[in-house]
Amino acid sequence: MNFELSHFNAALLFALCASTVFGITQRNTPRDMLRYGAYCFALFVGGVIVAAWAMWAIKH
């Protein structure tokens, strides 16, 4: 079993799975679950992009 993912795709898959579980478990109604899941996903991906640019800035 061998699964090739780029670092960014690995971070996206992680964000998708984790935010799905967070959305379902941390809110009560389906609408709130969807909104919270989307919020977590945006924070995960936003955090990745910010961290990536921060590392780029440190290097240059």
Place this chain on the structure above:
Amino acid sequence: MANPQNTATLPRSAKAARAQSNSMATIAPLAGWLLPGLGHFIQRRYIRGVLLMLSVFVMFFAGLGMQGKVYSFNTGDLLDILGFIGDLGAGVLYFVARMMDWGVGNIHRAVADYGTKYIVVAGLLNFVAAVDAHHIAIGKKQ
């Protein structure tokens, strides 16, 4: 004065409902831990169960596919002990992986370290899902 905790005064149907709720509060998180999503399935939250199962399965098998490491029981380094506890959260997936000797790790691939974290986080997310199943069983959540 009536004591709300005194079950002797409750009608038989209310007692039966409470007993069923009490047993479900134990069974649901155990089932959810053993097989991701099962704790929600047995409480008829089918869509949530499927989504939780998919999330944990995808993370666990993606981690294995990236040649991540599955921790065995150990009493050595603290991070290794915590890694074992996290992995154990995946329930039956962990035992199958250990039985099949999957997840030996690969220190030559950077992505393999991501895989190790995927496997640990899959177990931790399953712990969260099992606690959620318990909250549904005790009526704290819909």
